[in-house]
Amino acid sequence: MEHLIAIFIGLLYACGVYLVLRRSIVKVILGIFLLSNATNLIIFMAGGIKRGGVAIIEEGAEVADPSLISDPLPQALILTAIVISLGMSAYILALKYRYFDVTGTHDLDQLKNTDQR
Amino acid sequence: MGNILTILVALIFVAAIFTPFLYGVWRQKTGLYLSFIPLLIFICLLVEALHLAPHEGFILDTPIVFLPGMNLAFRIDGLTLIFGLLISGIGFLILLYSAKYMAKYERQGHFYTYLMFFMGSMIGMVFSDNLIIMFMFWEITSVASFFLIGFDHHREKSRQAALQALLITGFGGLSLLFAVILIGNICGSYNVSDLLRQHIHVGNHPHYYLILTLIILAAITKSAQFPFHFWLPGAMEAPTPVSAYLHSATMVNAGVFLLMRLYPVMGGTVFWKYSLMITGCITMFLGAFFALGQRDLKRILAFTTISALGTMVLLVGIDTTDSLKAALVFFIVHGLYKGGLFMVAGIVEKTTGTRDIYALHGLFRSLPITAIVTLLALVSMAGLPPMLGFIGKELIYEAKMQLPDVSWLILPLSVGANIMLVAVAINIYYQLFTKKKDREDIVLHYKEREIPFTMLLGPVVLAISGVLLGLYPQMLNALVSNALYFMGNIVYDTKLSLWHGYNDVLRVSIFTVLSGILIFILRKPVTKLIVKMIVWFDIYHLPTLFTNSINNYLKGAARSTNRIQHGYHRYYLLTFFLVVMALVALQLFRMKNMEITDTAPGPVKLHVLMLLIVSSLAVVYTVFTKSRLAAIIALGVSGYGIAMLYLYYGAVDLAITQFLAETVLMVIFVLVIYYLPEFAILSNKKTRLRDGIISLGIGVFVTLVVLEARFLQLNEPISGFFAENAYTMAHGGNIVNVILVDFRALDTMGEIAVLTLAATGVYSLFRFQIKTIKKLKRRGSQELTEPDSNN
Amino acid sequence: MNNVILEKTTRLFLKVMAIISLYLLFRGHNSPGGGFIGGIVLATGFIFYGIVFGSNEIKKIIRFNSRTWMGIGLSLVILAAVIPLFFGEEPLTGIWYEGLWPLLGTVHLGTPLIFDTGIYVGVAGLILSVIITIMEVLEWNT
Incomplete structure (x- = not known):
């Protein structure tokens, strides 16, 4: 099962990288979304995944058995990452919209010089 | 006393920082008021010098901490006092002088800031006990001199000269840092006093030659020795007070000071001797030789300075007690007469408007005081009695004669150099002050009476002290003995006197003077010859060579930068991805025993498989669809798929967040989407194929890395801590949330x-x-x- | 958009979402939920509302500027970070109050709750701010 997920991550990365290498800026943005999702999955996988085992301590119990629950630390990290990437994506979209508004082009190759209008 | 000295040195820097504001208040009097600080320092040092016991040096500790464990501590002994007295004394005179000289310049506030910074760091460099701190001050002098030399920054030449000086001395500074760190490592201490007390000598250390090369590099760049001498004549672009200060007794002597200071630690070996002697000899001779062919008074003085510096380096290299003594005395001599002569050059320039000595004549009548002072300074330069210069030169000859194995080479060269210096001295006086009958009188911008006394004070005081020290040289005995004690660890009773008796040294001196006069008489053919040779040398014109090499270097840098920083976003990414891929491939190759096959893959659940397939299809569709909306929806599908995957593996919070975030993102995207351009295929087929192959490769490598990372066994996962303490310590059952809001x-x-x-x-x-x-x-x-x- | 059913549903949806988000926020410490999730749920309700009625209506409901709400959230977070200092603890340490209240039974209250509320307000404010800004630019106001 894990091997399949690893291959899935690889696919996500391949598609993300391909999109990021495009000249059209909309595709680059899509690529960034894909890459951030894929990276979250990598972190999740690196924690060592287990079937079941929600990371919640039962009512009345004091401690949870670490061997039964899935690792909570990467989950917390990814949760943060998801929300951050949400904020960042919103910003990129806004930036893109504004960029297109001002320059009238969506070709990144037109954006070679920094002082360009 | 010591505390006052510390406060005064600190005061210089404080004054330097506030000078632009002070200038707003004091205007033309700024230089006058500021000059009190170096004057007080000079008095302080004089008192210290008078109280100094013959074989005693001491440390003034200050609470100023530059680096951890490195206090700014002042070391007071004969050597530092000799340098410090000249630096502060001439500094005082220069500040007085520039108050008037700079009156018509713009940005005077800045000028005084740079000058004060320079003065303070020069004094700091000489007195600091710690080698690292000494290096710091050394660098500040380089930077300050850059600003001073390039003070007329609207002139191209001036900027170029400043840059040249900075690059060369900065290069020397770097090698000094390297050397200082090596010395500190070997000896275990960066403090000069520790090094002297423990009589450490690094001569037997395997790194000795490296350190010595670095130190010599630092010294010869700073002290303008061949082949780095060319920055000094270039630096004559600076305002005259700067030349008078930097290039008489301070900046250029820093290298000589460094050699003297480190002599007990490094000196005395064969390599030390010969490298310094050869450099010094060449510099001494070339400097004097070129000085004869110049017309510009300041340039003449610059070349004679180079010659004098060469002499000092040579003397340090000869490495006998007598030669060290001669070097010290000659340093004083040179500081006194060269400072005065530069100031005279400034006065002549101000009053006549030119510095070309062949364009001037007969100034004696209009500038009598200046003429007399110049005469005294020139006599000192030529090494004639009764000036201190005579004693200096006698000592030098004596030192050189003591070395039978090399004196056959050194002696003729130095006698030759001295002959030329005598000729130069006579020539300067003759051209400037004697009246030529066939030429018209020079019209002065000012009369001498109108020259303010603060400008004349400098050369007059320096000339008079030259005469006084020449007549009563025993005043220097104690200081020189003390300095020698700390340099060579020799108990030596210095006895300086004007009259040595009629011996070989005096005979050589007389010969020198007579030949000098002879050359002066034959000056026309000689100068013609020298000018011809200078033109011939100009094929290998060092400053141009230097500038060209710097320019070419910059051009090369610009070219390579343009190639690397091309501005194409995707090629940056491509480079990045390819490099990462290569690194990952290398690492995977090194971890040959990958254990993927060892662990049995978990059971493949059909519904998860379906999930993955649907998500994968959605992702691929995102890449290839031409509709913007479809791409976004497909992206959302893949995001939901990932959320389901989180859910499947028991990360409930994560799944919810992913669902919601994906939804919000899609909403935002859909809102904007119709205001965005349609997808267009901008790249050609070849590029797309290439990118496809690269991205597939990256996908494969990422898969391998994930498989590898999954089996990473950290020794003790930290997650156990959270599982055990989430409820007991943070009163929360949802461990993920507890981590987020508490841990x-x-x-x-x-x-x-x-x-x-x-x-x-x-x-x-x-x-x-x-x-x-x-x-x-x-x-x-x-x-x-x-x-x-x-x- | 003069669809009565849609409008009624939207108003109801917003209220339900708001209640759900609060529920998720408060139970977040012991069960799935929490500030992030609650905040996004609340924002989703508002987004739907905004799409139907326009961004000006959202503005009317939230009263303050959405960026002010972000500021409030951030201040709450900082408040939760500072409070422990007054108890002589390191900043961000959880300070807990445990007591027996009439009607409610045993009550656990602590600074992490303030912290989580801050995140809730902050995240909701963030998404609202972005959405409102974009809607205004696209003139999706009415």
Whole structure:
């Protein structure tokens, strides 16, 4: 099962990288979304995944058995990452919209010089 | 006493910082008032010098800490006192002098700032006990001199000269740092006093030659020795007070000081001897030789300075007690006469408007005081009695004669150099002050009476002290003995006197003077010859060579930068991805025993498989679809698929967040999408194929890395701690949430701040647009409502 | 958009979402939920509302500027970070109050709750701010 997920991550990365290498800026943005999702999955996988085992301590119990629950630390990290990437994506979209508004082009190759209008 | 000295040195830097403001208050009097600081320092040092016991040096500790464990401590002994006295004394005179000289310049406040910084760091460099701190001051002098030399920064030549000086001395500074660190490592201490007390000598250390090369590099770049001498004549572009200060007794002597200071630690070996002697000899001879062919008074003086510096380096290299003594005395001699001569050059330039000695004549009548002072200084330079210069030169000859194995080479060269210096001295005086009958009188801009006394004071004081020290040289005995004690660890009773008796040395001296006069008489053919040779040398014109090499270097750098920083976004990424891929491949190759096959793959659940397949299809569709909306929806599908995957593996919070975030993102995207351009295929087929292959490769490598990382067994996962303590310590059952709000709350706080920034960013991107929309709307609604009201 | 059913549903949806988000926020410490999730749920309700009624209506409901809400959230977070200092603890340490209240039974209250509320307000404010800004630019106001 894990091997399949690893291959899935690889696919996500391949598609993300391909999109990021495009000249059209909309595709680059899509690529960034894909890459951030894929990276979250990598972190999740690196924690060592287990079937079941929600990371919640039962009512009345004091401690949870670490061997039964899935690792909570990467989950917390990814949760943060998801929300951050949400904020960042919103910003990129806004930036893109504004960029297109001002320059009238969506070709990144037109954006070679920094002082360009 | 010591405390006062410390405070005064600190005061220099404080004054330097506040000078631009002080200038606003004091205007033309700034130099005058500032000069009190070096004067007080000079007095302090004089008192110290008079009280100094013959074989005693001491440390003034200060509470100023530059680096951990490195206090700024002042070391007071004969050597530092000799340098310090000259630096502060001439500094005082220069400040007085520049108060008038600089009167018509712009940005005088800056000028005094640089000058004070230079003065302070020079004094700091000489007195600091710690080698690292000494290096720091050394660098400050380089930077300050850059600003001083390039003070007329609107002139191209001036800027170039300043840059040249900075590059060369900066290069020397770097090698000094390297050497100092090596010395500190070997000896275990950076403090000069420790090194001297323990009598450490690094001569037997395997790194000795490296250190010595670095030290010599530092010294010869700073002290303008061949082949780095050319920055000094270039630096004559500076205002005259700067030349008078930097290039007589201070900056250029720093290298000589360094050699003297480190002599007990490094000196005395064969390599030390010969490298310094050879450099010194060449510099001494070339300097004097070139000086004969110059017309510009300041350039003449610059070349004689080079010659004098060469002499000092040579003397340090000869490495006998007598030669060290000669070097010290000659340093004083040179500081006194060269400072005075530079100031005279400034006066001549101010009054006549030119520095070309062949364009001037007969100034004696109009500038009598200047003429007499110049005469005294020139006599000292030529090494004639009764000036201190005579004693210096006698000592030098004596030192050189003591070395039978090399004196056959050194002696003729130095006698030759001295002959030329005598000729130069006579020539300067003759051209400037004697009247030529066939030429018209020079019209002066000012009369001498109009020259303010502060400008004349400098050369007069320096000339008089030259005479006084020449007549009563025993005043220097104690200081020189003390300095020698700390340099060579020799108990030596210095006895300086004007009259040595009729011996070989005196005979050589007389020969020198007579030949000098002979050359002066034959000056026309000789100068013609020298000018011809200078032209011939100009093929290998070092300054141009240097500038060209710097320019070519910059051009090369610009070219390579343009190639690397091409501005194509995707090629940057491509480079990045390819490099990462190569690194990963290398690492995977090195971990040959990959254990993927060892662990049995978990059971493949059919519904998860379906999930993965659907998500994969969605992702691939995102890449290849031509519809923007379809791409976004497909992206959302893959995101939901990932959320399901989280759910399947028991990360409930994560799954919810992923679902919601994906939804919000899609909504935002869909809102914007129809205002974005349609997808267009901008790259050609070849590029797309290449990118496809690269991205597939990266996908494969990422898969391998994930498989590898999954089996990473950390010794003790930290997650156990959270599982055990979430409820007992943080009173929460949802471990993920507890980590977010309690254990790792700082991260979350930072995240919220980042999100706030992102939202603010979005708002500020659109702020103007929203405002204009609102304005338009208001106008539009007014137009709409107005007809209504009319009705 | 003069669809009565849609409008009624939207208003109801917003209220339900708001209640759900609060529920998720408060139970977040012991069960799935929490500030992030609650905040996004609340924002989703508002987004739907905004799409139907326009961004000006959202503005009317939230009263303050959405960026002010972000500021409030951030201040709450900082408040939760500072409070422990008054108890002589390191910043961000959880300070807990445990007591027996009439009607409610045993009550656990602590600074992490303030912290989580801050995140809730902050995240909701963030998404609202972005959405409102974009809607205003696209003139999706009415």
